[in-house]
Amino acid sequence: MLSAFTSAFKTPDLRKKILFTVFIIGVYRLGATLPSPGVSYTNVQNCIKATETGDVGGVVTLLNLFSGGALLSLSVFALGIMPYITASIILQLLTVVIPRLEQLRKEGQSGQAKITQYTRYLTLGLAVLQSSAFVALARSGQLFSGLCPQDNPQFTIIPENTGLPYWLTLTVLVLTMTAGTGVVMWLGELITDRGVGNGMSVLIFTSIAARLPSEGWSIKQSRGWGVFSAILVLVLVIITLVVFIEQAQRRIPVQYAKRMIGRRTYGGTSTYIPLKVNQSGVVPVIFASSLLYLPQLYLQFFNPNELNGYQQWIQNNLAKPSSWIYILTYFLLIIFFTYFYVSITFNPTEVADNMKKYGGFVPGIRPGKPTADYLDFILSRITLPGSFYLGLVSVLPNFFFIWLANEQYVNFPFGGVAVLIMVGVGLETVKQIESQLMQRNYEGFLR
Amino acid sequence: MAERNRPADDSADERPDDEVVEIVEDEPARGKDGGVALAESEPETDKKKRREGVGFFGRIGRFFREVVAELRKVIWPTRKELLTYTAVVVSFLSVITAIVVGLDYAFAKGVLWVFGN
Numbered sequence: 001m002l003s004a005f006t007s008a009f010k011t012p013d014l015r016k017k018i019l020f021t022v023f024i025i026g027v028y029r030l031g032a033t034l035p036s037p038g039v040s041y042t043n044v045q046n047c048i049k050a051t052e053t054g055d056v057g058g059v060v061t062l063l064n065l066f067s068g069g070a071l072l073s074l075s076v077f078a079l080g081i082m083p084y085i086t087a088s089i090i091l092q093l094l095t096v097v098i099p100r101l102e103q104l105r106k107e108g109q110s111g112q113a114k115i116t117q118y119t120r121y122l123t124l125g126l127a128v129l130q131s132s133a134f135v136a137l138a139r140s141g142q143l144f145s146g147l148c149p150q151d152n153p154q155f156t157i158i159p160e161n162t163g164l165p166y167w168l169t170l171t172v173l174v175l176t177m178t179a180g181t182g183v184v185m186w187l188g189e190l191i192t193d194r195g196v197g198n199g200m201s202v203l204i205f206t207s208i209a210a211r212l213p214s215e216g217w218s219i220k221q222s223r224g225w226g227v228f229s230a231i232l233v234l235v236l237v238i239i240t241l242v243v244f245i246e247q248a249q250r251r252i253p254v255q256y257a258k259r260m261i262g263r264r265t266y267g268g269t270s271t272y273i274p275l276k277v278n279q280s281g282v283v284p285v286i287f288a289s290s291l292l293y294l295p296q297l298y299l300q301f302f303n304p305n306e307l308n309g310y311q312q313w314i315q316n317n318l319a320k321p322s323s324w325i326y327i328l329t330y331f332l333l334i335i336f337f338t339y340f341y342v343s344i345t346f347n348p349t350e351v352a353d354n355m356k357k358y359g360g361f362v363p364g365i366r367p368g369k370p371t372a373d374y375l376d377f378i379l380s381r382i383t384l385p386g387s388f389y390l391g392l393v394s395v396l397p398n399f400f401f402i403w404l405a406n407e408q409y410v411n412f413p414f415g416g417v418a419v420l421i422m423v424g425v426g427l428e429t430v431k432q433i434e435s436q437l438m439q440r441n442y443e444g445f446l447r
Numbered sequence: 448m449a450e451r452n453r454p455a456d457d458s459a460d461e462r463p464d465d466e467v468v469e470i471v472e473d474e475p476a477r478g479k480d481g482g483v484a485l486a487e488s489e490p491e492t493d494k495k496k497r498r499e500g501v502g503f504f505g506r507i508g509r510f511f512r513e514v515v516a517e518l519r520k521v522i523w524p525t526r527k528e529l530l531t532y533t534a535v536v537v538s539f540l541s542v543i544t545a546i547v548v549g550l551d552y553a554f555a556k557g558v559l560w561v562f563g564n
Contacts, residue, residue: 025543026550033554041562209544210551236537243532247524250517277521381510381517426536426543 007437014436021195024187025206031077031183032210036176038169039074040159047157048072074138074157074173076180079130081203084185085290087122088200091115092344123185124178131177133297135170196436197429204286205425208418235419238393242423245389249274250382252375257359275379278386279346282424284337285394289417292330295319331391338387339380348375393420 009015035041071078095101095115104111138157158173160166188199195202220228251272258265295318302311317325352372361367365374394416524532 022546025547029547029550030554033551033558035558035562041558206543206547209540209547212544213548239536240529240533243536244524244529247528247532248521250521277518377513378517381514382521384514385518422540423536426539427532430535430539 008433011437011440014433017194017196017436018433021191021197021202024191024195025202028077028184028187028203028206029210031180032075032080032207033073034076036074036076036078036173036180038158038162038173040157041073043156043159044073071134074134074177076176077184078134078177079127079181079184080207081184081188081200082290083126083130083181084119084123084188084200085204085286086126087119089287089291090122091119092340120182120185124182127178127181128174130297131174131181134177135173196432197425201282201286201421201425202429205422208422238416238419239423242393242420243427245277245386246424246427248277250277250378251275252378253363254355254360255363257361273351273375275346275375275382276386277382278338278390279379279383280338280341280386280390281428282390282421283341284334284387285390285417285420287337287341288330288333289394291333292318292326327395331395334391334394335387338390339383342379342383346379348372348379351375390420 008018035044071080091101095105101115101118104114135158158169160169162169184203188203191197191199191202193199216228219231251274253270253272255270295314299307299311299315299319307315317323318329320326349369349372352368352375355361355371356367362371362374365371396416
């Protein structure tokens with residue numbers, strides 16, 4: 001395995017890609033540490049220290065995890081990649097509903113570019129909304145669940161006596177965070193284009209990895225070595241399980257007919273189409289969790305002591321990770337998004353048409369529509385266990401953590417969702433490096 | 448010819464056809480039933496409901512049987528593959544985490560030096 005690492009670095013092309021990705025990750029982390037203008041860095045640090053001992057629940061934990069700790073310190077990249085994810089979910093859902101978008105999607109490359117463009121605009125809109133929401137939360141002190149009162153000069157996150165008009169400070173703050181989101185989006189696309197792995201997932205992965213050691217340490221501090229090692233073992237088991245299922249394939253045999261073009265024969269080989277049990281990867285989980293934080297976000301705009309009837313209901317059910325309604329909704333959302341994402345990424349008709357074009361067929365099935373039907377049949381059957389697996393892995397550890405300690409730990413880096421994202425992204429990235437190595441006839445990591 | 452070559456796949460490739468056939472048969476039957484039920488007395492409607500209920504559960508049952516059948520054809524990773532992949536993923540995770548944490552530490556020190564009092 002070590003030799004594979006060295007050979008990965010010996011290939012100039014691959015070395016460039018890997019170093020580029022690491023560089024982008026560095027830029028991302030720099031932006032996540034850099035405080036926005038108008039924010040008092042020392043006061044924010046005081047606040048974070050004050051809340052470390054207390055229990056910061058709800059929306060902040062998950063968002064803070066996905067932004068790699070950047071949100072609580074109100075840094076330049078405080079919003080992280082979340083607005084981009086939300087925007088791409090919205091647009092992908094809309095392509096089903098709005099005929100014009102569907103038409104664009106079918107247009108191929110140029111249409112897809114247009115949809116990406118719309119996603120970027122929507123991201124900026126969402127970023128303006130979210131950053132103003134967070135600035136408002138910071139001013140009212142709710143960002144830290146009221147644990148650091150804003151009338152105390154030691155805790156004032158956005159001080160007023162800076163010599164500038166206050167509205168200007170706030171506007172600049174919102175503008176900075178929105179621009180930061182734009183930059184994060186660009187960094188993600190740079191990774192996809194010129195680095196290794198999918199940019200969006202790599203950045204989320206980085207954020208989660210950034211929280212790992214400190215959260216692990218805080219568990220060890222508060223609960224001792226026993227619980228800490230139990231959690232490590234559990235995480236290892238989950239990792240193995242995730243690897244096991246991600247590697248499972250249903251192979252559909254494909255025969256290629258021999259044909260003569262000029263004086264050469266082509267084809268006559270037999271291969272297979274690998275259909276993974278979980279064809280959709282970790283995207284459904286990311287989608288589901290970023291949709292489920294919306295009710296919590298919504299609640300943040302109200303005073304927790306003066307909620308009306310249905311807001312109360314949301315707080316007790318949809319915004320509470322230990323309530324069974326929350327868990328069930330989560331599970332169902334994951335199943336829905338798994339099927340949805342598979343249907344977007346794998347088009348049986350297209351695959352069948354391509355096979356037909358190059359003289360391929362599944363033994364015993366006619367080319368063309370029957371083949372497409374056959375692929376669709378298998379895909380819809382094989383995705384069911386795949387979606388159940390995704391749902392269970394993201395939900396089950398929550399029970400463990402509720403039993404072990406309290407709800408605070410549910411969304412934290414050792415929870416099912418985070419582990420699923422980390423392993424999924426890790427596997428995907430390593431495989432991409434591997435396939436690039438194989439192109440140059442090196443032995444890969446995976447033998 | 449293909450059927451002779453791969454008898455094992457026979458059962459699998461019949462199924463989609465089955466479904467199509469069934470749907471085709473279903474539609475007119477349901478239409479007829481509905482017409483009858485509207486025109487005539489209640490026992491007919493009851494019968495229709497019961498039959499559709501069975502059909503629905505039967506369909507779900509069949510769906511699950513097909514899921515299990517497909518799962519049997521899945522090729523699972525071997526023990527060796529599983530161990531290597533897990534090791535690779537774990538080491539990848541540790542490397543990235545180490546890089547990120549190192550960077551974070553350096554940046555935090557730098558920011559504190561610039562902005563702290």
